[in-house]
Amino acid sequence: MSQKKLLGITRRQLVRGLLATSAFGLTAKLGSACSPGNNATTAAGSADTAGGGEEAMTVGFIYVGPKDDFGYNQAHAEGAAAMVAAHSWITLVEEASVPETTAVAESMRSMIDIDGAKVLFPTSFGYFDPHILELAQEYPDVQFFHCGGLYQDGVHPENVGSYFGYIDETQYIAGIVAGLSSQTGKMGFIAAKPIPQVIRNINSFTLGARSVRPDATTQVIFTGNWAEPIKEAEAANSMADQGIDVITCHVDSPKVVMETAERRGIFCSGYHADQMSLAPNGYLTGAEWDWESVYTQLLADIQSGKSLMNGDIPHLLRGGLKEGFCKMSDYGPAVSEEAKAAAEEAKAGFMDGSLVIYKGELKSNTGATVVQAGQELKQQDPVLEQMDYLVEGVIGSIAS
Amino acid sequence: MVNLQNWRRPLESLVLSGGAILVGLLLFGIFCALVGANPFAVYASIWKAAFGQWSTFQNTLIRAAPLMLSFLCTALPARLGLVIIGNEGALVIGGLGAVLMGLMLSYGNLVPSPEQLAEPLGMSPLVIQIAMALAGMAAGGLWIMAVGALRHYRAVNETISSLLLNYIAIALLNHLVGGPIRDPASLNKPSSFSLAEAVMLGNIPGTRVHWGLLYGIIACIISYILIQRTTFGFSARVAGGNIRAARIAGLPVGKLTLIICFLAGSCAGLAGMVEVAAVQGSANESLNVGYGYGGILVAFAARHNPLAAILISLLVGGILASGGILQRTHNLPDATVLIFQGLIFLCVLYSDSLYGRFGIFKEKPMTAQPPAPPTTPGQEPVVIS
DSSP: OOSOOBTTBOHHHHHHHHHHHHHHHHTHHHHOOOOSOOOSSGGGGGGOSOSTTOOOEEEEEEOSSOTTSSSHHHHHHHHHHHHHHHOTTEEEEEEOSOOTTHHHHHHHHHHHHTTOEEEEEEOSGGGIIIIIHHHHHHOTTSEEEEETSOOOTTTSOTTEEEEEEOTHHHHHHHHHHHHHHOSSSEEEEEESOOOHHHHHHHHHHHHHHHHHOTTOEEEEEEOSSSOOHHHHHHHHHHHHHTTOOEEEEESSOTHHHHHHHHHTTOEEEEEESOOGGGOTTTEEEEEEEOHHHHHHHHHHHHHTTOOTTTTOSOSEEEEOTTTTSEEEOOOOTTOOHHHHHHHHHHHHHHHTTOOOSEESSEEBTTSOEEEOTTOEEOTTOGGGGGOOOOBTTEESOOOO | OHHHHHHHHHHHHHHHHHHHHHHHHHHHHHHHHHTTOOHHHHHHHHHIIIIISHHHHHHHHHHHHHHHHHHHHHHHHHTTTOOOOOHHHHHHHHHHHHHHHHHHHHHSSSSOOHHHHHSOOOOOHHHHHHHHHHHHHHHHHHHHHHHHHHHHHHOOOHHHHHHHHHHHHHHHHHHHHHTTTBOTTOOSSOBBOOOOGGGSOOBOTTSSOBTHHHHHHHHHHHHHHHHHHSHHHHHHHHHHHOHHHHHHTTOOHHHHHHHHHHHHHHHHHHHHHHIIIIIISSOBGGGOSSHHHHHHHHHHHTTTOHHHHHHHHHHHHHHHHTHHHHHHHSOOOTTHHHHHHHHHHHHHHHHGGGTTOOGGGSOOOOTTSOOOOOSSTTTSOOOOO
């Protein structure tokens, strides 16, 4: 009787309700995540009728996060949209925010059974084992292309393919631009996990910067997970406090990092996709994926009758700038002509294969020699895929 | 008379919950119409994708299975009046414990050398599976029992401590798979060594649903019997209703708290074991995808009733299963499924406040007799008019 009521709800019930409602937010990873109107891509629905006797085909894309995350997923979604624009005979079906559990197996199954998809692009790294491998055995006539380079010949089903890019080439160029733009010579790298892919980007960025400014350093902070917006913002702020004036990152969505850097009035360098719109003043350039060219080419091959099963599409596709797997963002307003010239020179070096990032003698930041004098490790060298050291000039450690 | 009392209350729950779901569906339809989709076509798609055919219904079952187990981690302590939301942590720790046990029994080492991998100890898979399940349950159980102990002996708020333990569990998982128990071959997705194919749980024959579903249903039924039909459950409900009265009556409140918390955690731990032994095959960050948090949702919507939770889990599983088709067929944003879930659950939670407000469900006052005491103290919502 003494309890105040609103709409017949007691305070206890209200608290309970609030608690449960906040549990929704937390379940976001379970089913999907909040992303406002990602309506950009399914233009396919109208473009599915094939012209000129071409056979219509359904292609499915699955993303681990929202399609408009300014990062990993957006890069893939933009590639998919561009692919459809180039191939009007394709119907694109997409699902976003699918976690790396049985959920992705069910999404793939549903795309195959209900939508009749013949080609699938489940894009997240963790989809591969066991989910893609199991589905590939069950549906031997469907082609599965996975982003990550995990395919092993003779071990995995032959309707599975894997592609990945040497994006550290573009990080090297971004490092050159950063080194020539920085006032203090101190740069910051906000990274998710100390795994080879990420370490390679940190090292290439640092080597790029030190190639034009030998005293440059890169402070690295690992946040521990792919999407930790709060820690990423904290890391960016503490870097700005330390006098670091260029920040880049390797996390799923660089949005927070770029916005924080812009707010603190320092430079930033993008990753995954173009983030110029988030930091119009401080954005220098960025290392971007170029999935548009990869996907468009793959589907052109499929259209001409090639397939993974016949063996005329390679099971492992890899490439860097030259092969069109990655690209640079447009230069921001703060980039000097000198920096642009140095960056273009490095780019030309990658295009003709004369520039090698990892060559001796190279020391790690603990003083150990990691590449012997006179030795050159080319981009494709498998040794580089097991990288477990930070090069000289990087401040930080990978011990977990 | 007894019969009448027995049917009115369940009918009230049924009508109110069913009505709430209908209102939720209606609101969702309005939302769909607002964003430009035909609500009836959307309903039809949801039905088809979640329950329509056996093939798609399996999708629902797969998603519902982990929720049934992780739900109990919140629901059991709720009978004691504790609000525990450490499901995710207990699930992760349970999964971790199960993998460690599995590797130890398979290869005799958490980080097996190539020779050990080539020559497993050859223990029977069934023994290993049982040991893994026990390890998962023990690990998850102890994890939540610590919360109960902190509550009982040090009066630490159990909601906060269990929530914080989630973060510790996830950090522990990331640390272990990133360093001490990492399989060096798992370069870019740090994982523990994988369990051998032979010790994996596999699916229920003839389906693609793993055994976790059966474990979940059994655990829910056992919990229901334990809480509603045993002296132990009765003591727990008494302590949940009024802890001082329970103490005065001589009930061992401390022991009850610890045991219930252990059982709660062991259910979530079992969910973790199923996730590694039936789905992932190794411990890695994919263990932590929100099944624990989903369980909290189910617990509140099912009003902590284990039998209702089976149905609610199926409902949530169905909603999640239909998420894909909403994106693909109706071109709705991927957050739509969250909005759908949110509307349904807000309605269900609101319906909680309507209990006892409709005369038709009220038991007829018996003349010349004092009103009967509630049959299940501590369970029904407080109604003060």
